[in-house]
Amino acid sequence: MDILLVAGLWLDGSVWDDVAAELExxxxxxxxxxxxxxxxxxxxxxxxxxxAAVLSAVDSAAGEPVVVGHSAACTxxxxxxxxxxGRLAKVVxxxxxPTSDGKPxxxxxxxxxxxxxxxGWGPFExxxxxxxxEQAKQRFAAxxxxxxxxxxxxxxxxxxxxxxxxxxxxxCPEFSPAQAKEWIDAGExxxxxxxxxxxxxxxxxxxxxxxxxxxxxxxxxxxxxxxS
Numbered sequence: 001m002d003i004l005l006v007a008g009l010w011l012d013g014s015v016w017d018d019v020a021a022e023l024e025x026x027x028x029x030x031x032x033x034x035x036x037x038x039x040x041x042x043x044x045x046x047x048x049x050x051x052a053a054v055l056s057a058v059d060s061a062a063g064e065p066v067v068v069g070h071s072a073a074c075t076x077x078x079x080x081x082x083x084x085x086g087r088l089a090k091v092v093x094x095x096x097x098p099t100s101d102g103k104p105x106x107x108x109x110x111x112x113x114x115x116x117x118x119x120g121w122g123p124f125e126x127x128x129x130x131x132x133x134e135q136a137k138q139r140f141a142a143x144x145x146x147x148x149x150x151x152x153x154x155x156x157x158x159x160x161x162x163x164x165x166x167x168x169x170x171x172c173p174e175f176s177p178a179q180a181k182e183w184i185d186a187g188e189x190x191x192x193x194x195x196x197x198x199x200x201x202x203x204x205x206x207x208x209x210x211x212x213x214x215x216x217x218x219x220x221x222x223x224x225x226x227x228s
Contacts, residue, residue, distance in 0.1 A: 001089065001225045002061040005032045006054055007210075008071030008096065009106060009152075010118045010144035012039025019210045022218030028225055031065075033057045035073075037148040043115065047105050047154025054080050064089040066225050071096040071207065072106040075156060078163065078191060085162035089228035092221060094171040095207050097183075098191040101158040105151065115146035127174035128207040136211065158191075167197040169224050171217075173205045 003023055005016040013032030020030035035053055037045030054076050058065060066089050069077030077091045078098035099105060109119045121129060121137055129137065170192065172180050177200035184192050192198060203220060205213040 001063065001228065002029045002031055002065040003221055003225055004054070004057050004061065004065050004067045005030060005210075006035070006067065006069045006073040006076050007032070007038070008069075008073045009108075009116070009147050010038070011070075012145060014039075015208075015210055018214035019218045019221070022215050023222060026218060026222040028222055029062070031057055031061065035076075035151075037151050038145050043148055044150060045148045046150035047156070050076060050151055051079050051083070055083055058084050058087055064228070066090045066092060066221070066228060068092040068094065068221060069096065070094045070210065072108075075099040075105060079156065079158070081163040081166040081168075082158045082160050085160055085166055088166050090167045090169060090224060092169045092171060092224055094209065094217075095173045095175075097170075097189045099156045100190055101156055103156055105154045105156055106147070107153050111149050111152065112146070114149050116149065116152040117146040118144035124207065130174075131206040131212045132208065140208075140211070164194045165196050167199075167228075168192065168195045169199045169201055171201050171203055171209075171220065173203050173209050174207050177202050 007015050013034045016032040023030040034040055036042050036049040058080055067077045067080050074093040074096035075098050081088055081091050109116050180200055183189055203209050209217045
């Protein structure tokens with residue numbers, strides 16, 4: 001099965017290299033998606049451009065793919081479910097939640113010269129980065145790609161309620177499934193509260209399991225695909 005891998009903020013498709021290699025060993029075709037503005041050299045990319053890149057990967061996939069979004073890109077995966085509800089086997093969300101209709105995609109940090117640079121490790125102290133050593137943190141920061149303002153501040157538009165019928169797996173790294181369930185039940189994640197088929201899965205990692213637990217993450221994703 002094709003498994004489309006969509007990275008979060010500041011990352012390009014290469015962050016999935018180790019996961020992709022493991023998925024191939026497990027009999028699945030891994031397809032890291034290069035997002036406009038995050039790895040292709042474009043500085044004026046918009047959220048619509050990134051959505052179009054994900055949908056192009058969906059339309060090029062064999063059969064019904066699994067679409068995996070990490071962190072902010074959980075919203076990109078969910079936008080794919082909204083745009084192609086009949087084409088996806090499942091959506092997997094890693095360490096993040098879909099933004100609601102009408103909200104900005106990811107306006108989390110300061111915009112500098114038309115882009116949102118990696119803000120340093122201060123905002124990610126604690127469980128997010130506890131399993132990254134100093135060398136890994138330095139490599140991450142050095143490779144981080146400022147996210148174009150047109151992406152970070154783009155407004156999310158969801159239009160097709162058939163998205164709620166697409167099965168969703170929420171992978172819980174720096175938070176637990178129990179915490180996620182509390183947030184959903186409290187109405188803090190309205191898109192997932194309406195999902196008709198939602199599974200919560202734990203992984204023992206920080207916010208970037210593709211970096212720190214690639215084999216375990218690949219095995220989890222392969223299991224999700226095998227059950228589709």
